[in-house]
Amino acid sequence: MNAPVNSQRVAFKARVRTALGDLNLQRAMAKARGGFVDKRREAREALPEFDAIRDAARDIKDHVLANLDSYLELYEQKVRENGGHVHWARDADEACRIIADICKKAGARTVTKGKSMVSEEMYLNPVLEAAGMKVVETDLGEYIVQLAGETPSHIIAPAVHKTREQITELFHEHHSPLGYTDRVTQREALVNEARSVLRDRFVSADVGITGANFLIAETGSNVIVTNEGNGDLTSSLPKVHIVTAGIEKVIPSLEDLSVLLRVLARSATGQEFSAYTSIYSGPRRSEDLEGPEEYHVVLLDNGRSTMLGGVYQPMLRCIRCGACLNHCPVYSAIGGHAYGWIYPGPMGSVLTPLLNGFDDSVDLPNACTLNGRCKEVCPVRIPLSDMLLEHRLEQHQRKLTSPVGRRILSAWAWLAKRPRLYQGVMAIPLWLAHRWGHKAGVLRRLPGLSGWTDSRDFPVPPRRSFMRQWQDKERT
């Protein structure tokens, strides 16, 4: 499942149908739905200046994006001064090649990974596996989806689509050969079993690969926040630590970090702070007791630089908190996999066409009611729904949308621009629909609108439109 997912137009609708019919997925999503939302609201209410901090967070990211080249250069210089290596990757293939080379040079047999969406973006795991390495995801959610042969369905809760029963079965299947023969069902027991299995992997890993929530330019550090501490074991135990990050992750200073951290966990999980916030600044120094011998940072562009200076630049502010997913009623109905690529929900619907090609993701910006809840909760105030509309404008301009739909729309618009004619023409379907259905009050079926009437009745329109009735009234 790690290969690029086909996201043709038909496939999106097929995936949606599958998702809506998947009882396990629906049960898991229903359970997750309220939790994130309530916890964020409580965290927000407990911090009166939350919205002001969001403004400050937005301003920091905007400042960085306006000066990205200088901050990246400063960051690179600082990493080098700390004894680390910085690698620049134009695209996913180049990034995979760089990482695979580092791993090979280190003679790696086992590679542990902390959670990294960027490594998902570059399809790193299959590349390393093809080179003969054993890749172990150490974030619990990532570990679960890896066992299931899937990809994350949420950017911070990768296995949110799985029920506890499914996890029990997965663990039983994969852990029995390791001697864990009992079926564990309780949350804590599941965590403990995973922890125990993973503990051995941490110790035997030759290379650890993590993502980065932030890169600090003034110190050349990378910051990761987790609730499991797996990022720390992945970073500090193996002799080689590789950090993967998009180029937009750099921020100027630790002071800026303190602002961004105040909105990150609150927006993501409703926590004031994640359990572990760790800052790494290079390989082990001579006086250090532990830490990696080598420290590499692989900075991925993969289309991000083309977003600079354009209408989509605000999307590069994204700090991957997942709040827009948690608050999106579409995401909550269909889950993350239906979106077809690694970034789901509103942020994914904006990003996927930009990073993974417009033509294969026509549905994403359209499969949204523009309800604006995502924009409302974004900690760095990305106008997500406006950007989805921006995509639609571009799709229309490039004629990527359905030709039939476009023809119907332009016929309607032609008519709407001529109100008197419009009022006359609209009288016909009105009269027909009314005649057909007024006794019942609703139409059970409506030709041309079966999408609506398959699952909903259609309230019957009146015999005469308001405009007609009003004109009659004015005449008398």
Added chain:
Amino acid sequence: MSRSESTPPIRVGLFVTCLADLMRPQVAFAAVKLLENAGCQVTVPRSQSCCGQPALNSGDRTSTIGIAKGVIEAFESHDYVVAPSGSCADTIKNKYPALFAKDMRWVKRAHALADKTWELTSFLRDKLEETGVAASYPGVCTYHDSCSGLRGLNIQNQPRDLLGKVEGLQLAEMSDSNVCCGFGGLFSVKYPDISARMAQDKCADILQTGADTILGGDLGCLLNIAGRLRREGRRTRVFHVAEVLAGMTDGPAIGEEGEGK
């Protein structure tokens, strides 16, 4: 309630909205009644059809501009433009000016229209500062917050304040009243599976309250909700908030059998 005889009446142009025009004329009649009761002189410009949202949300900027120009011209002479819909008012107020960003003459006219455009309940409550309502509705109602009105125009308390004055009416809030019902205009036709699923969730929240009536300020949502409730065989009544405030609830509710207006 009425303004005194000496002050000149406020001239309001009613933006009917295409859905009230075609699907529920009584909502527009109710809006006229409420505005006239509040002392406004209401006219309904003949030259109107739709605010252009279906075109805009489909990415057709050119068509939207064409429609928007017609709306701007039709309502230029009025003191205020009032629409019984948060979604259409939001489009005129918050989306029109951006359409004309490169056209100095039209951007000015678009801004002028935006500045005087109001959603109905917000106009009554915030602008006219209406405090009384001459209506009664014996029943327990729950209120759905439409997304565009809520997030684009901050409409949340206004309809509730006004409903609070309706004799006999009890308000029972549903959980997630601010979550989308799944209508989304053409979304409901293009992605009916997702839309229906969201409508189903919304209906579950509505039923949970035990309310006998669901109210809202946008017909799109209400048609969607009524359509789903009827398909589920529920008898929960669906009205636009204006109909209740104007005391026009004697006829069939949205989606109910019988000869409505």
